[in-house]
Amino acid sequence: MKRTAKLSVTAMLLMSIILTACGKEDAAENGNASKSDVVKIEFFQQQGEEAIQNAYHEIIADFTKENPNIVINMNTVPDPVKVLTSRFATNDIPPLFTDFPTQLQFKEKVKNGYIENLSDQPFIKDVNEKYLDMTAADDGGYYSLPYARNYMAVYYNIDLFEQNNVNIPTTYAEFIEACKLFQSKGITPLYLPLKDVGHIFQATNIAFAPGGVEEMVKVANGEGQVEGNQVFLEFAKKLKELTQYANKDAFGVSAQMMQEAFANGQAAMIISGSYGRGNIKLANPNLKFGAFPLPNDTVDTTTALSGVNASLSISAKAKPEEKEAALTFLKYIARPEVAQKWSDLSGEPSIIKGTTYGDQYLQPILDFIDNGRVHDWMSSTLQSAIVTELYSTTQGYLINNETPEQYLKNIDETIKLNAVK
Amino acid sequence: MIGKFLERSTYFLFTVPAIILYTLFFAYAVIVGIQYSFTDWNGISSSYNYVGFSNYVELWNNPNFRDSLLVTGKYAVMLVAGVMSLSLILALSLNSLKKLQTFTKSIYFVPAIISAVTISLIWDQIFVRVIPPIGQALNIMELFQSPLAHPKYALFAVVIVNIWQAVALPTLIFIAGLQSVPSELYEAGRIDGASTFNRFRYITFPFLIPTITVNMVLAIKSGITSFDYAYTLTGGGPIKSTNVIGIMIYNDAFQNLKFAMANAESVILFIVIAVLSFIQIKLTRKGGVH
Numbered sequence: 001m002k003r004t005a006k007l008s009v010t011a012m013l014l015m016s017i018i019l020t021a022c023g024k025e026d027a028a029e030n031g032n033a034s035k036s037d038v039v040k041i042e043f044f045q046q047q048g049e050e051a052i053q054n055a056y057h058e059i060i061a062d063f064t065k066e067n068p069n070i071v072i073n074m075n076t077v078p079d080p081v082k083v084l085t086s087r088f089a090t091n092d093i094p095p096l097f098t099d100f101p102t103q104l105q106f107k108e109k110v111k112n113g114y115i116e117n118l119s120d121q122p123f124i125k126d127v128n129e130k131y132l133d134m135t136a137a138d139d140g141g142y143y144s145l146p147y148a149r150n151y152m153a154v155y156y157n158i159d160l161f162e163q164n165n166v167n168i169p170t171t172y173a174e175f176i177e178a179c180k181l182f183q184s185k186g187i188t189p190l191y192l193p194l195k196d197v198g199h200i201f202q203a204t205n206i207a208f209a210p211g212g213v214e215e216m217v218k219v220a221n222g223e224g225q226v227e228g229n230q231v232f233l234e235f236a237k238k239l240k241e242l243t244q245y246a247n248k249d250a251f252g253v254s255a256q257m258m259q260e261a262f263a264n265g266q267a268a269m270i271i272s273g274s275y276g277r278g279n280i281k282l283a284n285p286n287l288k289f290g291a292f293p294l295p296n297d298t299v300d301t302t303t304a305l306s307g308v309n310a311s312l313s314i315s316a317k318a319k320p321e322e323k324e325a326a327l328t329f330l331k332y333i334a335r336p337e338v339a340q341k342w343s344d345l346s347g348e349p350s351i352i353k354g355t356t357y358g359d360q361y362l363q364p365i366l367d368f369i370d371n372g373r374v375h376d377w378m379s380s381t382l383q384s385a386i387v388t389e390l391y392s393t394t395q396g397y398l399i400n401n402e403t404p405e406q407y408l409k410n411i412d413e414t415i416k417l418n419a420v421k
Numbered sequence: 422m423i424g425k426f427l428e429r430s431t432y433f434l435f436t437v438p439a440i441i442l443y444t445l446f447f448a449y450a451v452i453v454g455i456q457y458s459f460t461d462w463n464g465i466s467s468s469y470n471y472v473g474f475s476n477y478v479e480l481w482n483n484p485n486f487r488d489s490l491l492v493t494g495k496y497a498v499m500l501v502a503g504v505m506s507l508s509l510i511l512a513l514s515l516n517s518l519k520k521l522q523t524f525t526k527s528i529y530f531v532p533a534i535i536s537a538v539t540i541s542l543i544w545d546q547i548f549v550r551v552i553p554p555i556g557q558a559l560n561i562m563e564l565f566q567s568p569l570a571h572p573k574y575a576l577f578a579v580v581i582v583n584i585w586q587a588v589a590l591p592t593l594i595f596i597a598g599l600q601s602v603p604s605e606l607y608e609a610g611r612i613d614g615a616s617t618f619n620r621f622r623y624i625t626f627p628f629l630i631p632t633i634t635v636n637m638v639l640a641i642k643s644g645i646t647s648f649d650y651a652y653t654l655t656g657g658g659p660i661k662s663t664n665v666i667g668i669m670i671y672n673d674a675f676q677n678l679k680f681a682m683a684n685a686e687s688v689i690l691f692i693v694i695a696v697l698s699f700i701q702i703k704l705t706r707k708g709g710v711h
Contacts, residue, residue: 082675089464089680105465105678112467195570195658251659252549252567385677396660399572417485420463420679 039325040071041318044087044094046080046310051278055346062341063332070325072096081105088114095318096326098310101135101144102380115143116314116323123334128351131308134376144311145330147339148348150274151306151374152203153365158288160187160268168292170299172208172238179245182268191267192246193258194398198391203271204242206305206375207294209235216390217381219412220419227408236397236404243398251399263287275309277362278347290361293368303373304365307380309348389418451691457684464680476685485661486669486686493666496580496651497644503584504591504640505633511588512595526596533589541653544582545569548654569655572662579663583650587643591636598632599625634705638698645694666690 556564648667
C-alpha cells in the first residue's frame with residue numbers, strides 16, 4: 001500500500017514537472033525583460049555570403065553603440081528562402097527580416113497582412129526611385145526598404161585579358177572568339193557551376209532570348225508554347241555552346257566553388273551574380289577583375305539580368321516594441337554613410353541615394369544597367385515552382401545532350417505541369 | 422477504496438506524461454497534416470478551401486511524384502541491403518576480436534555521432550576534389566567528374582555516404598544480439614561436427630532474428646524517409662535523379678507554395694511506411710529465439 005502511494009506521488013510529480021517546465025521558463029524570461037528596457041529582436045538575414053554577413057555584423061555593432069537598448073541578433077541559415085516560408089506558415093515570423101520584394105511570394109505575404117507597410121516612413125525617400133518603383137506591392141505601397149541591387153554578369157580576370165590582348169566582348173561572336181583564344185592557350189575560358197545551374201539558366205535565357213520570360217508566362221497561362229520559337233532555339237544553342245568552353249567538371253561544381261576557382265585564377269571568365277564579388281575578394285584580395293553584360297548577337301539586343309536585392313522588412317505581427325526597434329534600425333541603416341560602409345564591406349551596389357560604388361572595374365556594368373536593357377529575375381513574373389523546375393529541365397538538356405528542339409518541348413511540359421492553377 | 426484506486430491507476434499514471442507528449446507532438450501533427458491534405462492551402466495565405474481528394478488525384482497523375490517514389494524505393498533497397506550486410510559483417514568481425522574490442526567498437530561508432538550534414542559536406546568535397554584526379558590517373562571515364570554530377574551514379578554515391586554513417590548503430594545492436602548467444606551452444610555444435618557456416622545458420626542466426634527485425638525496420642524507415650544526405654549533397658539533382666520523396670515534400674511545401682499537396686505526399690509516405698513495417702514485422706515474427 002505504502003509503496004503504491006509512493007509510486008503514485010512520483011508519477012504525478014513527473015507529470016506536473018513536464019506540464020509546468022515551459023511555463024516556468026517563460027515566467028523567468030518575462031521577469032528579466034521587465035527589469036531592463038533592452039529590446040532584443042531577431043534579424044533574419046537571407047544572404048549567406050561571408051562578405052555580406054560580415055558587413056551586416058559591422059553595421060549592427062555600430063548601431064548597438066548608438067542604441068544600447070536595442071539588441072539585434074542576426075540569424076542567417078542555409079536555404080533561407082524555404083526556412084522563412086516555413087516560419088510564415090507556422091506564424092513564427094521574425095520581427096525583422098530580409099526578403100525579395102519583387103517576387104510573387106513576397107506579394108502573397110503582403111496580401112495576407114504579414115508585412116508592415118513602410119510607405120510613410122521618411123527613409124523610403126532615400127532609395128533610388130528606379131529600384132523603389134520595382135518593389136511596389138499590388139496596392140501601390142512599399143513594404144520593404146530596398147537596400148541594394150543585384151545583377152548577373154560576366155566577371156573577367158583583367159590580368160588574363162591583358163596578357164592575351166583580349167578586348168571586352170560586346171557581341172556574342174566576340175565572346176566566343178575570346179573563349180576560343182583562351183582555350184587555344186590552355187586557359188579555361190569559362191568556369192561554369194552547372195550543379196547550381198539555376199542562375200546560369202536565368203542569366204543566359206534573359207541574355208540570349210529577349211522577351212523569353214514573357215513567352216514562358218504565356219505558356220503558364222495556357223496561351224502559347226516555346227516549342228518552335230526561333231529566339232528560344234537560339235538561346236538553347238548558345239547555352240550548349242558555352243559548355244564547350246567550360247571546365248570539364250562543370251556538372252559537379254557549385255557556385256561557391258566557381259567563385260573560389262575564379263579567385264585563384266583558374267579561369268578567364270565566370271557568369272556570376274553580384275553577390276559573388278565579396279567572396280571572390282575574400283578568397284583573393286589581389287585579384288583584378290571587372291564585369292560586362294553577357295552579350296547577345298548585337299549590342300542593341302544585349303540584356304542584363306538585374307533586380308532588387310534582398311530588402312529589409314518588418315513583420316506586421318511583431319510586438320509594438322519590436323516594431324519600434326526594427327524601425328529604428330531601418331532608419332539607421334538608410335543613412336547614406338551607413339549604406340556606403342555596408343556597400344564597401346559587402347561589395348554589393350547600394351541603392352541608397354548619396355552612395356557610390358567603390359570599384360572602377362565594376363562601374364561599367366552598373367552604368368550599363370542604368371542606361372541599357374535590363375530584365376528582373378524570373379520569379380518576379382513566373383511562379384517560383386516553375387522557375388526551379390526549369391533548372392532541372394536545363395540540367396537534363398545539358399547532361400543528356402538533348403537536342404535544342406527537345407529542350408524547348410521539355411520547357412513547355414515543365415511549365416504546364418508545374419503551373420499552379 | 423483509495424488504496425485500490427491508487428494501485429490500479431499508478432502504472433497508468435506513469436504512462437500519462439508519455440501519452441501527453443506523444444499526442445501533442447505526434448498524433449495532433451498527423452491529424453492536422455491529414456486535414457490539410459484535403460485543402461488548397463499554399464502555406465502563406467490566411468484562408469483555404471476544402472478540395473476533397475483532388476490533391477491525391479493530381480499526385481496520381483504527376484510523373485514527378487511517381488519518379489520520386491521510384492527513386493525513394495531504389496534508395497531504400499540499396500540502403501537496407503548495404504546497411505544490413507555491412508553491419509552484420511562488422512558485428513561478426515568485431516565480436517570475434519580478442520583484444521581491444523571496446524576501443525575498436527568505439528572507433529566504428531564515431532560516424533554515428535557526427536551530424537548528417539557535416540558528413541555530407543565532407544563527402545561532397547571528397548567526391549569533387551579527390552575522385553576526379555583518381556579517375557583521370559586511372560583513365561576511368563566515369564570518374565572524371567564527381568559521381569554526384571552524373572544522374573546514373575549520383576543516387577549510388579548518396580547511398581554510400583548514408584551507409585557509411587548508418588552502419589554504426591545496427592552493428593552495435595547486432596553485437597548485443599551476438600553476445601546473447603550462450604557459448605555452450607557453439608561448444609555443442611563443434612563437438613557435433615557443425616561447420617562454421619552451419620554454426621552461424623543454426624545457432625547464431627536464430628538468436629539474431631529479433632535484432633535483424635529491429636535493424637531492418639530502422640533501415641527501411643530511414644531509407645524511405647531519407648532527406649538530409651540527398652538534400653545536402655545534390656539537392657535532389659542532377660535531373661531529379663536523387664529527388665527522394667522527402668525532398669519533394671520539402672520543396673513543394675516551402676519553395677513551391679503547394680503546402681496542401683506536400684501534406685498529401687506525406688500522407689501517402691506515411692501509409693507506405695506503415696504497410697511496409699506491418700508486413701516486415703509479420704514476416705519476421707515467426708522463428709528465432711526471443
